[in-house]
Amino acid sequence: MKEFNVIVTGVGGQGAMTLGMIIAESALKQGYDVRTTELHGLAQRGGSIPLHIRFGEKLYTPLVLEGEANLIIALEPLEALRTTYFGSKKHKTVFLIDNYKLLPITVSVLGEKYPAMENIINHIKPFAGEIIILNASDIVIKETGSDITSNIFILGYAAGNELIPLKEKFILKAIEEIVPQKYVELNKKIFELGIKHK
């Protein structure tokens, strides 16, 4: 594999950054060259958090070029729409979207409309090989009482369905290293749940 480009996106506080770090660390463990870019600071306060993760033989820019993403993981549908341009038919980009809407202030307070899910899908279609909508947050809330592990569930789903060329054992090792000690077991359990999800 020459290179594999992933965009992880979500709203500040949803765990997009942790997910991106786990993917990057797994890729390193699998022997790939890795480059990522992320944004810190004020943008994290409830703002959009797009992360770029690239791995492969030899890489330069940490940013994914428009149309060059192989996989886009969106922890929130509106954020999927915002990163659409990284996808293309050429790369048969897979969009993996958690159907978990978080209203931006422009919608909840300033009266703009949150697009309907079918509109979001229609917009993304020309840029995608496949669009997969999951109810990851709903599932993990049912399982754990909180939405905090939805990122790991989605990663499990991606790994289980071969949407990302990373081996389970390396991902589990990365989870052990990155997730705080007392949540490791829970995250591993949710990861397995994601793998098995059809």
Added chain:
Amino acid sequence: MHKVLEKQGNKVLLLGNEAIVRGALESGVGFASTYPGTPSSEIGITFAEIAKDAGIYFEYSTNEKVALEAAAGAALSGVKSMCFFKHFGLNVACESVFPSAYTGVKAGMVIVVADDPACHSSGQSEEDTRPFARVAHLPMLEPSNAQECVDFVKLAYKLSDKFKIPFFIRTTTRVSHMRSIVKLGKIVKGKTKGKFIKDIVYKNFPPYIMKTHEELHKKLDELREVSKKININFFVNKNIKSKLGIIVTGISFDYVMDAMNDLKIKVPVLKIGFTYPLPDKLIKNFIKRFKQVLVVEELEPIVENHIKILAKEVNPKLKVLGKGYFPYAGEYNEEMLVNALSKTTGKKYEFDLIAHKKKYLKIKEPKRLPVLCAGCPHRATFYAAKVATKGMDVVYGGDVGCYVLGLFKPYETQDFMFSMGASEGLGHGIKKTTNQKVIAFLGDSTFFHAGMPGLVNIVYNKSNPLVIVMDNRITAMTGHQPNPGMGLTAMGEKTKEIEIDAIAKAMGVEDVRVIDPRNINLMIKTIKELLEKDKASVIVAKRECELLAMRKKRKQGIKVVKFEIDPKLCRKCGTCLHELACPAIYEEHGVFKINKNICTGCAVCVQICPNKAIKPVKK
């Protein structure tokens, strides 16, 4: 164990900022200081985590000038030091940066400055700090990935030690916040104690200073020789026949490499890591053979203009391309390089980026602006200020911190924003020259950083903007660093808690009130009252950052009582949703609701609901 402390030989994925710390550790750094500012913040966060284990000293200083002076003090005493901040931090530190070039250092000193093209995490301006190297007469290196961050910092220490002069390392956001693989070298245990040996050079006094100035230029000449030979300036495709050459600095090198790959072309490239003094001889040799040279550097055309001068000597017909092909504002990217190289070489990229763009630009989605967190005490302060000043002609002075988010609707309480502490300085000027009322909003850390001189000026020059210090008990925006108001040092030690209200009183402010901003009615009443005063007054709106408070509660297992809206009592007046605008409150199918996953139980909405419709969630 933190990754930056892992053993020699390991290959680890490091953030550019973490790699800078590793580079310092491999150089035997003993002292580090900063004032936090993104994109440099994680350098400090990393030092704070590892300083004790590494056996070195690290501090958050009150501002960048003080941080620079502390690091210079260490370096003059023979302890290797590092000082770091964001681009605006260098402006603050500048007055002491300049003399540090004249005095030189006894042990290596590195000043890291992190620029932020495209202003991902900066207001104020899109500053390029590279010209500072030239005016301050200090050498500057520019790494473009995490491995280079380690290597360049090590080189900077080596040369700083040898030439007895502080070195700049300049990064940009994409380097500071890039993760890439680093092969770890050996950590050298740094000396933390030295001795200040008196020297006339340190006195920086005329006429001796003219002599040190002259010697400084000699040092720079010697460094120009080093710059010419050093391997951090290197070639790619050096001997390929071509009419076009590329000269590139910083992260743009990556864009050049990938764009050549996209277009399936090979062009000779000179990547410059030694930004000041530039390697003139190396550049002259390189540009001799071309018809065109494309200079790729973000922001100011510093290298470009320099090459135009050099070309006059060695290749007067050379076309030097740069700005014009690339914008002055914003950061560069791979696409820009694909376009520029396509234009200069005639090669086409197989994927039609323009058609692609046309397709996606049609999609319009609502923006997601960053917001004050649920339960944020700043929201309560802004809400109270808006209610208290309804119908009044008030200028709301803005400043630097999370509260800058007050610039958005519905608060709109940041009418101007200049720099740290400027809410008071400008507020004073506006108050003196208009008949409008002025409120200056600034945070606790900002008050310690640059707010104190502004407040003295207000009292001394008999002016009366209402100063509201939004004291959330931490430096929040940059990642929760301790500050002088908390009684805690960067290394986790207890220290004297410095009280803002006591400082204000000592500065001659007669009316100082300390209020919990969640006490909404008292806040509104006090703001109204103090705005009518003809003397300076200060409100310290004191309440811990909610993120921090919630983290503590989770740790201690304290249950939070959350709130819900009783649909039978709610009249949908919109006070909570549209005026308080808490992210936990939303409307669904015409019903106002509170998202329990987001609500922190701050109870501000409970107080302001005119229909008393918001109640604790029943278990």
